Amino acid sequence: MQLPVQSQSTLYTEPWETAAGVEDLVEVARAADRGGFAYIAVCDHVAIPRRLADTMSTVWYDPVATLSFLAAATRRVRLLSHVAVLGLRHPLVTAKQYATLDHLSGGRLILGVGAGHVAEEFAAVGADFTGRGGVLDESIDALRAALGPDEYPEFAGERFTFSGLGQRPRPAQHRIPVWVGGSSPAAVRRAAVRGDGWLPQGDPRDKLPAQIARLQALRERAGIETPLEIGAIAEPLYVGKPRWEVGRRTLTGPADAIAASLREYTGLGVHQVQVRFRSRSRTELLDQMAVFVTDIAPHLTH
Template sequence: MSRARITISLTGIEHLTGGIGGVLDFARAADAAGADQLTVSEHVAMGREIIGYPYGRYPSTVDADWYEPVALLSAVAAVTSRARLSTSILIAPLRPAVLLAKQLATIDQLSGGRLEIGLGTGWQKAEYDGCGVPFDGRTALLDEQVRAMRALWTSAPASFAGRHVAFDGLYSLPFPRQPGGVPIWFGIAPGPANVARIAEHGAGWAPWFGLPSGDAARDIGRAEALARIAEGRARIHAALAARGRDPAGFAIRVMPEPVLGAEGFDLGATIGSAADYLAAGATHLEFAPGLFCRSADALPEALAAILALRG
């Protein structure tokens, strides 16, 4: 089994610690304990009804807290020193490309070059409607955003001409700390068009299969998730090689399916499945301690158990 790189999700920690200050305290502790990567999740807003969620029953409520990830990652960068920083996904089309490029470059500078941003398109039309962004065509917009940000991160002045994003002779400085710009990970399904997208622009892939919902008709189960990871890895690696890129440096971050026990999700049993995900091709295993703990007092023990996988 290859060495596991461990990602710790900060999502849901605030419910255990009583607020965002506790999230930052936990981020600091996870960084000091040796986490390889810290992630945050997002919704800009939630509609009154859950319509379009593709992974079975939605595992939260519409009135749950969702901190804005650019702002939160800036704070996390300020209280950590070594872990890489990322998003499970950031719904890029909800933001202007030029502004997003500057925000991400700023976080990369603030963190000393530790940002690797996860991008996707989301699934909720109400969120797009509220932001005044067309839901249809969001993937084409994401494509242009990525290309436009790359231009702004590597050239000054920069120019880009697309259907959705266009500018000429813009200076957006400073560039990110990392040469070539912020590494981009994609949280998208590995269909043919997306595989090409990932191979052209991606440093990593972050597949998501949802949390167990109790809906047998929609839950895919661990075996199918592992098969999809392995199949997606093979497709992406082939596409990378066809473009002259070395697949060995490509990252795949997977959250092992939380195992349901008698009193909620069972962390020990979930950790026990880690080898299966690494065998399927994962390079990073993501765990959300907030799913497994009932109080803040339980977080240190849970964190230590998760990070033991790094050995």
């Protein structure tokens, strides 16, 4: 699941989150850790322009600082950047940050990456917005080198070149998984040929089979035999009968019905599903997570 509090876009934030703080964030992360969730995720934006602040808000915690903080508060849950906007930073800076995070967490990092979409953000840090797709492609390649086992990584590309520069600590993992976010044709291509996983951005269920088929065809055409970890973001959930308006797209009802609905993702070719719970308070969110863990999650394994 993506954590509450740390990003507060009006597309998904709950009203109680605006007054929430660090303690709330930590308690939800610990509940995910105890409950056996696969990962907790944190978003990435550096600065939000006024024209977008009403919808996006300006609350976006730094992913590396936040995940490092939460690594110390958890034991086993993996830590996902969903997604790191690679074009905002030089690959060696990104490598230093995320290698340290992986080292400190004992190898729990999943590096989710994306192109970004806020032009003013790129301009403010002197980054290339119009060419961000090409920058992202090369950044992924550069990070493969910089996050590998070598203390002195080497890379030579059109935009980035480095050699003879040592970085320690090295990541705890021999190979940090890179999951590519996005549902555009370019993002799907990027995930197929450069990623270890794909993080679609809200594709409805009926759109997933065609996207997944294209992913697999592109990967096969590129001669890549290792399987791709395919994700999906489920509809919002509320286990039980809500006594308040949770929205028409929310999956509600008894646990067995929600479990059956979520199992349908397996038939579509999905390997992991990101879930989000409707809630009016931290307590209600933790209660929803708890009933999910006990009554739904055991019926989702295969």
